[in-house]
Amino acid sequence: MSDNLHRLSETINEPVSDSRTGRSFLPMIVVTWVILIGVSFTVLMTYHNMPGARSDHGTVWPANQSILLDTQRANLVVFIHPQCPCSVATLSELARIQSACGARLNTQVLFYSPSDMQWEDTSKVRQALAIPDVQIANDVDGKLAELFGALTSGHSLLYSSDGRRVFSGGITPARGHEGENLGRNSVIRYVLEGKIGCDKTNVFGCPILEQPSEVAINSRGSDHGIE
Amino acid sequence: MALSEDRPINDRARELLDEHRDSIFRRTDHMFAWLMFFQWLAGIAIALWVSPYAWAGRTHYVHPHIWSAMVLGGLICSVPILLANYYPGRAITRQTIAVGQALASALLIHLMGGRIEAHFHIFGSLAFLAFYRDWKVLVTASLVVAVDHVARGLFWPESIYGISLFGWQRSLEHAGWVVFEDIFLIYSTWISCREMTIIANRRAEMEKMQAEVEREVTERTREIELQRLVLQESHERLERQTDQLRKAIEASEGANRAKSAFLANMSHEIRTPLTAILGFADVLLETGDIYKAPVERIDAIETIRRNGSHLISLINDLLDFSKIEAGKFQVENLPCSLHRLIADIRQLMQVRAEEKKLKINVEYDGPLPEMILTDPTRLRQILMNLLSNAIKFTHEGTVNMKVALVGKAPNRKIQIDVSDTGIGISEEMRDKLFQPFTQGDGSMSRRFGGTGLGLTISKRFAGLLGGDLTILDTTHSGTTFRLVVDPGPLHNVTFQETEPTPAAPDLEKCQQNDTKNALRGLKVLLVEDGPDNQRLISFLLKKAGADVDMAENGELGYLKANDASAAGTPFDVILMDMQMPIMDGYTASTKLRSDGYNGPIIALTAHAMAEDRNRCIEAGCTDYTTKPVDRAKLIELIRFHAEAASV
Numbered sequence: 001m002s003d004n005l006h007r008l009s010e011t012i013n014e015p016v017s018d019s020r021t022g023r024s025f026l027p028m029i030v031v032t033w034v035i036l037i038g039v040s041f042t043v044l045m046t047y048h049n050m051p052g053a054r055s056d057h058g059t060v061w062p063a064n065q066s067i068l069l070d071t072q073r074a075n076l077v078v079f080i081h082p083q084c085p086c087s088v089a090t091l092s093e094l095a096r097i098q099s100a101c102g103a104r105l106n107t108q109v110l111f112y113s114p115s116d117m118q119w120e121d122t123s124k125v126r127q128a129l130a131i132p133d134v135q136i137a138n139d140v141d142g143k144l145a146e147l148f149g150a151l152t153s154g155h156s157l158l159y160s161s162d163g164r165r166v167f168s169g170g171i172t173p174a175r176g177h178e179g180e181n182l183g184r185n186s187v188i189r190y191v192l193e194g195k196i197g198c199d200k201t202n203v204f205g206c207p208i209l210e211q212p213s214e215v216a217i218n219s220r221g222s223d224h225g226i227e
Numbered sequence: 228m229a230l231s232e233d234r235p236i237n238d239r240a241r242e243l244l245d246e247h248r249d250s251i252f253r254r255t256d257h258m259f260a261w262l263m264f265f266q267w268l269a270g271i272a273i274a275l276w277v278s279p280y281a282w283a284g285r286t287h288y289v290h291p292h293i294w295s296a297m298v299l300g301g302l303i304c305s306v307p308i309l310l311a312n313y314y315p316g317r318a319i320t321r322q323t324i325a326v327g328q329a330l331a332s333a334l335l336i337h338l339m340g341g342r343i344e345a346h347f348h349i350f351g352s353l354a355f356l357a358f359y360r361d362w363k364v365l366v367t368a369s370l371v372v373a374v375d376h377v378a379r380g381l382f383w384p385e386s387i388y389g390i391s392l393f394g395w396q397r398s399l400e401h402a403g404w405v406v407f408e409d410i411f412l413i414y415s416t417w418i419s420c421r422e423m424t425i426i427a428n429r430r431a432e433m434e435k436m437q438a439e440v441e442r443e444v445t446e447r448t449r450e451i452e453l454q455r456l457v458l459q460e461s462h463e464r465l466e467r468q469t470d471q472l473r474k475a476i477e478a479s480e481g482a483n484r485a486k487s488a489f490l491a492n493m494s495h496e497i498r499t500p501l502t503a504i505l506g507f508a509d510v511l512l513e514t515g516d517i518y519k520a521p522v523e524r525i526d527a528i529e530t531i532r533r534n535g536s537h538l539i540s541l542i543n544d545l546l547d548f549s550k551i552e553a554g555k556f557q558v559e560n561l562p563c564s565l566h567r568l569i570a571d572i573r574q575l576m577q578v579r580a581e582e583k584k585l586k587i588n589v590e591y592d593g594p595l596p597e598m599i600l601t602d603p604t605r606l607r608q609i610l611m612n613l614l615s616n617a618i619k620f621t622h623e624g625t626v627n628m629k630v631a632l633v634g635k636a637p638n639r640k641i642q643i644d645v646s647d648t649g650i651g652i653s654e655e656m657r658d659k660l661f662q663p664f665t666q667g668d669g670s671m672s673r674r675f676g677g678t679g680l681g682l683t684i685s686k687r688f689a690g691l692l693g694g695d696l697t698i699l700d701t702t703h704s705g706t707t708f709r710l711v712v713d714p715g716p717l718h719n720v721t722f723q724e725t726e727p728t729p730a731a732p733d734l735e736k737c738q739q740n741d742t743k744n745a746l747r748g749l750k751v752l753l754v755e756d757g758p759d760n761q762r763l764i765s766f767l768l769k770k771a772g773a774d775v776d777m778a779e780n781g782e783l784g785y786l787k788a789n790d791a792s793a794a795g796t797p798f799d800v801i802l803m804d805m806q807m808p809i810m811d812g813y814t815a816s817t818k819l820r821s822d823g824y825n826g827p828i829i830a831l832t833a834h835a836m837a838e839d840r841n842r843c844i845e846a847g848c849t850d851y852t853t854k855p856v857d858r859a860k861l862i863e864l865i866r867f868h869a870e871a872a873s874v
Contacts, residue, residue, distance in 0.1 A: 026310075026314070026319050027319070029306060030306060030319065030323050030326075033302070033305070033306040033323075034326065036302055037299070037302055037303060037330055040295070040298065040299040040302055041299070041333070041334075041337075044291075044295050044299060044337070045337075045379075045382070045383050045386060047291055047295075048337075048383070048386065049383065081282050081284075083280065083282045083287065084281075084282055085277060085278030085280075085281070085290065085292075086278075089340065112284070114284070114285050116285075117285065142284065153282075173385035174383070174385045174386065176278070176340055177340045177341060177385045177386065178340055179340075179341065179385050179388070181385075206281050206282040206283060207282070207283040207284065208284065209283075209284050210283050210284025210285055210286055
């Protein structure tokens with residue numbers, strides 16, 4: 001590279017006309033470069049703020065044999081794709097919720113578990129196991145996710161002790177980003193105060209199901225972004 | 228362009244500063260090119276490690292973070308790297324790099340979810356940008372950072388602060404910390420630039436001095452080169468002259484050797500016949516009824532004798548002068564009685580003085596050392612020359628000698644003033660008098676005889692004896708010469724007052740009487756090749772009573788001496804001529820000594836040089852005398868050595 005640099009430096013001393021032409025183009029190149037970077041940043045931001053698919057048909061705890069509703073306290077069900085890198089932020093936010101709510105919340109983390117894959121020991125599973133008072137379960141082939149309408153990794157559903165759904169959405173502000181967000185605050189507020197601030201937020205993460213039924217998807221969630 | 232003496236120093240300092248800054252800009256551009264390239268690679272590597280894939284159920288695809296790290300990261304570093312390579316040192320290059328580095332920080336912060344630790348990249352980048360020592364670069368980067376914080380804080384606060392809530396306060400706080408760092412960085416940049424300016428000024432001054440020194444050195448070198456050439460030329464000329472001088476010296480030495488050889492040969496060749504001439508003149512005057520001979524015949528014989536003596540004197544003077552001129556004359560240092568010496572000289576010169584009815588007075592002024600250390604032969608020669616001159620140029624009156632010891636110890640000298648009442652010396656001749664072959668005027672030689680070498684030789688001898696010979700006074704009524712000689716150390720020498728010495732009796736008459744039977748009973752072998760000298764010397768010796776045997780050359784002499792020794796009647800004395808045919812005297816003497824002959828061998832030679840004497844002694848001779856023979860001296864010498872041998 002050093003030789004290249006020397007060669008390139010020598011080109012400066014090349015004929016004046018070439019040098020002047022190069023110089024006249026420089027500001028244009030730089031401006032173009034800045035614009036391209038701005039556009040790229042915008043695209044990146046857009047991607048990061050693009051919520052995943054969801055289904056909000058079910059407003060009560062769906063009947064199933066796999067997980068049970070705790071009738072003594074609020075129930076939080078979090079669906080995670082064990083390979084989704086963005087869900088690290090969701091589990092971190094879940095840890096904050098658990099530290100705030102403690103035993104007053106029955107939290108169950110359901111990891112998507114295809115029947116032909118061995119995904120029981122991923123970094124996300126180990127992260128979830130480290131959170132206190134959290135139950136971990138496998139969602140074989142995403143049956144429960146489809147049942148609960150959670151189509152995107154990180155989708156969290158809060159049910160009251162009587163089975164009503166009081167919150168549905170993500171508990172991160174953006175894709176893979178931790179920090180103060182409406183989802184986390186809504187969950188904690190309901191558990192601690194019994195009040196509902198916001199019942200829906202956008203979910204940011206990888207799709208849990210490869211091809212969810214068209215019926216299940218009713219929203220990309222963009223209309224739930226505002227409290 | 229280096230500083231010349233005519234160029235203002237400020238211009239050169241500015242130029243040096245610009246060169247230095249350009250060098251820094253180019254170097255830092257290249258460093259940032261590498262940094263941004265590695266940042267890009269590191270971003271891709273981190274994205275690959277953290278989130279290589281995005282998933283949809285069982286299927287996966289490349290995570291958008293990878294693409295953003297590759298595309299957006301590559302975009303950010305592309306233009307700065309290209310500019311650093313193609314246009315290093317330009318303002319737009321480093322400004323673009325500043326923008327790119329700030330954007331790299333923005334991307335990193337975003338990809339790390341707005342973690343506060345990622346913000347430290349901004350501070351590191353600003354510190355690195357300070358390498359440019361250009362405050363404008365820091366301002367640009369800081370502006371980009373501020374705009375990024377405000378814009379993203381407004382629209383996507385979670386991407387920069389990790390939370391979705393926007394607050395002006397937080398953006399201002401972040402910008403404030405950046406400004407905080409900028410203050411110190413800009414200050415250090417300003418200090419650094421000031422130091423660079425000082426360095427540039429000093430370097431310009433040094434260059435100016437160096438230019439002056441170089442000019443001085445060049446001038447000096449040119450001068451030295453000129454001097455060297457002059458010296459070389461002088462050296463070559465000197466070498467040529469030395470060569471010429473050496474050749475001249477060699478030629479001179481050759482000529483000198485030839486002259487010495489010539490003188491030696493001539494001396495020998497002249498002395499040999501003179502020996503016969505003078506000797507037989509003496510014989511004629513002493514034998515037979517000479518008183519019956521006519522006066523004219525006696526005058527003729529006297530004339531022969533006088534002219535022969537003059538010729539001998541002339542040869543002696545020439546030899547002495549030649550040796551002095553050649554620097555080969557060596558004086559001896561022997562103990563000698565000054566009183567005795569002066570008395571002898573007075574006695575010798577008395578005869579000539581009386582012939583002109585002159586009187587020689589000797590006056591001793593104060594006590595004199597009993598013995599002095601000098602060369603008595605040369606001192607005698609000087610005094611005899613002075614007295615001889617005084618008698619020669621004085622028609623009537625007296626010749627006075629005044630002897631004194633002058634000076635203070637340890638530089639005491641013997642001073643002898645010889646005064647006469649003669650014709651005196653003119654003023655113009657005083658200076659020339661000691662020059663060789665100079666007499667009062669051209670007619671002097673004809674009127675008074677002499678070679679004109681006497682005073683010259685005497686003056687040189689006086690110098691060799693540690694003194695001088697000068698003309699003390701001269702008038703029309705007489706001249707006084709002053710001789711000063713070194714008496715040698717006088718520590719343990721007895722001083723004595725001396726009475727005026729009465730006139731001595733006629734030495735020659737006494738000697739004549741004494742020599743008659745001086746050698747009676749002595750057996751003498753005369754080895755001599757010249758028939759004239761054979762006859763003369765044998766006549767003299769026989770007349771003195773000796774029994775003389777003769778041999779014609781060294782070999783016969785050697786045989787006769789050996790035969791006599793073998794017969795139990797060895798010769799009492801052998802008189803050996805040194806230059807003979809068949810076998811010379813040197814060889815014969817050496818052989819005799821090697822055969823155990825212990826008797827005296829007296830060398831008899833016409834060679835009168837000092838080195839000849841040494842050569843004779845080295846060959847085994849007991850003593851040495853020169854031709855023409857002094858009859859009395861020869862007889863005395865034979866008698867002395869014969870008696871010494873018998874004792």
